[in-house]
Amino acid sequence: MIAVAGLGVHVGRTPVLRALDLAVGAGQVYGVLGPNGAGKSTLLRVLATLLRPVAGTGTVLGARLGTDEVRVVRPSIALIGHDSALHPRLTLEENLRHVAALSGRDGAAVPDALEVVGLRRAAGRRAEHCSQGMLRRADLARVVLTEPALLLLDEPHAGLDRSSFGLVDLVVQRVRARGGAAVVVAHDAPRVWALADRVGELLDGGLVALHRQPAAESEWR
Numbered sequence: 771m772i773a774v775a776g777l778g779v780h781v782g783r784t785p786v787l788r789a790l791d792l793a794v795g796a797g798q799v800y801g802v803l804g805p806n807g808a809g810k811s812t813l814l815r816v817l818a819t820l821l822r823p824v825a826g827t828g829t830v831l832g833a834r835l836g837t838d839e840v841r842v843v844r845p846s847i848a849l850i851g852h853d854s855a856l857h858p859r860l861t862l863e864e865n866l867r868h869v870a871a872l873s874g875r876d877g878a879a880v881p882d883a884l885e886v887v888g889l890r891r892a893a894g895r896r897a898e899h900c901s902q903g904m905l906r907r908a909d910l911a912r913v914v915l916t917e918p919a920l921l922l923l924d925e926p927h928a929g930l931d932r933s934s935f936g937l938v939d940l941v942v943q944r945v946r947a948r949g950g951a952a953v954v955v956a957h958d959a960p961r962v963w964a965l966a967d968r969v970g971e972l973l974d975g976g977l978v979a980l981h982r983q984p985a986a987e988s989e990w991r
């Protein structure tokens with residue numbers, strides 16, 4: 771699903787990723803840890819085909835990065851970033867119906883998607899009147915609705931209360947169960963290890979494989 775080698779990426783003129791290698795197969799979840807500013811969000815944007823690499827080679831869902839092939843696979847990729855992708859003036863249901871229409875999905879599935887994330891009763895509320903946690907859950911409903919082959923999550927637990935953390939696991943497992951793949955960026959090492967099959971730390975622009983979960987909180991990044 772993802773196979774990149776020697777990836778180099780600049781943000782503006784600054785080199786952020788250097789000689790990065792990553793391979794993630796069908797049904798796999800890869801976790802990314804790393805200090806602030808290491809380039810974790812940048813990596814997700816490259817994998818979402820929103821940013822072109824300046825060096826290296828790679829494919830995402832079979833499309834070569836940096837070529838027009840990526841247009842074909844974009845509808846099969848979901849990036850859930852720091853900021854909600856919802857339109858503030860539309861209700862949650864209207865937002866999801868819009869997403870369904872854009873992605874060729876059946877709008878009739880929207881109430882069920884909202885139900886899965888516990889937002890059915892808030893379906894008629896405008897996004898601008900929702901809490902951060904509700905917006906995050908609505909973004910996860912987007913994943914439930916569109917069933918992406920590749921799910922890219924950037925700090926998915928941020929803004930969620932502890933009782934809602936299981937929703938992140940749920941959407942990741944749904945993608946995995948359909949033979950898709952996910953890359954999850956987070957600062958909470960135990961959560962990443964709980965979700966992922968393999969974990970890497972982004973350091974000096976490249977991914978370093980981690981082979982064990984840190985035992986002590988003092989070792990968490």
Ligand SMILES: Nc1ncnc2c1ncn2[C@@H]1O[C@H](COP(=O)(O)OP(=O)(O)OP(=O)(O)O)[C@@H](O)[C@H]1O
Nearest residue numbers: 781782784786804805806807808809810811812813
């Ligand atoms: N819009 C931008 N303009 C200029 N520099 C940027 C921009 N976005 C990111 N950068 C720089 O690119 C580098 C990588 O940023 P990125 O957001 O990918 O890191 P991160 O690992 O996700 O950080 P964090 O853990 O703080 O979210 C940082 O040095 C940052 O300053």
